[in-house]
Amino acid sequence: MKMPESDTPSLRALVLAAGDGNTRFVADEATRLDLSALTSAPSPTPLLGRTVLLAMKRQIDTAAALIALDGVARRIVLWPYDLPREHMDVVLAAAGVEFLVAEWPLGTLDQVGAAAPEDGAPWRATEWVLFTSGTAGQPKMVVHTLFSLAGHLFGGAASAKGPIWCTFYDIRRYGGMQILLRALIGAGSLVLSCPDESPGAFLARAAAAGATHFLGTPSHWRRALMTEAADRIAPAYVRLSGEVADQGILGKLREQYRHARIVHAFASTEAGLAFEVEDGSAGFPASLEGQTGGTAEIRIEAGALRVRSPRNAIGYLDRAISAIPDEAGFVDTGDIVELRGSRYYFAGRRDGTVNVGGQKVHPEEVEAVINQHPAVEMSRVSARASPITGAIVVADVVCRPGGTASADATPAAIRDFCRARLAPHKVPAAIRIVPNLEIAASGKLVRMRA
């Protein structure tokens, strides 16, 4: 099999071109990648044109594998380490995985190699498959290429002494991947977290490494500010994305890091980066809508944010690749915005998804579990604002008539019932027993928007 005739450089070539200055490193607690060794190592030719799934415990091993495999493998599937193992067989089949690079117990896998594509089928650029939380708990696979992920960085002038990045994100998800590529292509350095490392220990290590650019979700930042190590870092740049940045966390960061540029951004795995806001206020200026000339164009349609950009994903992967954008080329983010004065503010997800510290919860999934409880008639799950995780799941529950005298129908009993059947972030933090829930004329539960 031949190497692809690609019109874009491979990650390995870009890392090589960025040079190897003294300050340049990608490190976690125990390992520092040897970038010059990685770029001069022979290509892993047995994987040429193949589909490879990366499932390693440590982020840094994933980074090394990406440098080796971009431009070699036809498709790289980036399994997030926290994704439940039960999804593996579906992913292997849908992505046509032929090889696994894994180091954790996977159990018995029937699917690997089952759906190998035809040898020699033409391909141009390696597909990078990233996961996003899809509907009903089934993860969605989103296809990018190095160009859609980082094309805006190609050919940029690498500064002699690049920034030292530090991110709370995992590089196997979109937000973290952006930082990894910035560091690798832009001659920066990167401090990565380790599995099971406490936020305080990670920040202390970042401080010791001289990190200057810090990125995370608002929930990551709230957690960081609750550690003593928050005083030890001196960021020049603080960035928030992945969740709605409220005025509370923006104000606290301004107070704590007076000399830092503080930026909040909207980006999603499907849409890529939509915009960055640097004025210290929550929401975004309405004047951004319809602007052209920047990288991304945004539109508000039926109250929801849409984004058109070269950084949009190629498509969703489910055996075949399906397009994400609408006819005009805009990706519908599903995020509802409200205009107040001259600014738009985020007002929740159209599908009611609750974002608990970056982890998505679908109310219907939780309701389905609560409704299985023998004493429960019906339930409604919604979001409550949380100063720690941005939002938290709460439930209103109607008990069965006839007053099931059973002591079962208490909030504590329903909570225990949920805990046995749901991931911890999906279990309602507060449960109210209510006499009834409003049903609309359509027969559907009336949901309040957060």
Added chain:
Amino acid sequence: MMQVRSKVEATIREVAAEHNKSLPQLTDDLPLLESGLDSLCLAVVVARLEDGLGVDPFSAADGVALPVTIGDFVKLYEDAGE
């Protein structure tokens, strides 16, 4: 005042037990996030205290510094109840 403290500590213990987290002795200088509680546990504690005590000291928005230790956390609720 002591009532607030005991309610806060009881809620912390209750949530830790539900999430199978073992807690050390709760002392005022114990860092919150080194206590064995993760941020999800803390979010649940705050939600439950809002229902139990009827106060959300964090809703004072910008004014409140995020608590670092158990002592800071208890004090937020004591001050909010005044």
